[in-house]
Amino acid sequence: MFYQLKIAEENDGNKLTEFVEKAGVSSEGITSMLDYFVMMEDGENEVVACIGVEPVGEDGILRSLVISDKLKQAHVLTLFQSVQTLSQQKNMNNLYLVTNKKASVDFMLLMGFDVVELNDVPGHLSTSEHIKNSLLSPDTTVMVKNN
Known part of the structure; x- marks a missing residue:
């Protein structure tokens, strides 16, 4: 199966929001920051994966990761590499993520992420509703x- 990566555009807002909501993930704020989302589509232009990077100060927070079960691990790696490249193009210093799944932690360690102690989370990240809600x-x- 053929898959294509791209940065979300204005006309992708509805289908990206629907894809994220169908997976039970919050779509809040997606349409206001589409150019911070990487999406993967199949040959029929259906969304099969997405991930966004929410800007917070000079850093970014990975969010709204949704991956279809159709994808192989290599596709997921490509998606993460693409969002990291996007964050570099947007001049972000650090990429943060919040998860409550051990499998995600193990995968992200392999992707070069390090665990941050909760009392060491930079204060400016608390301006993000995503971070505030996740830390609960x-x-x-x-x-x-x-x-």
């Missing part, structure tokens, strides 16, 4: 990768 969960892990 007792199983939350915050990770960072320097760009």
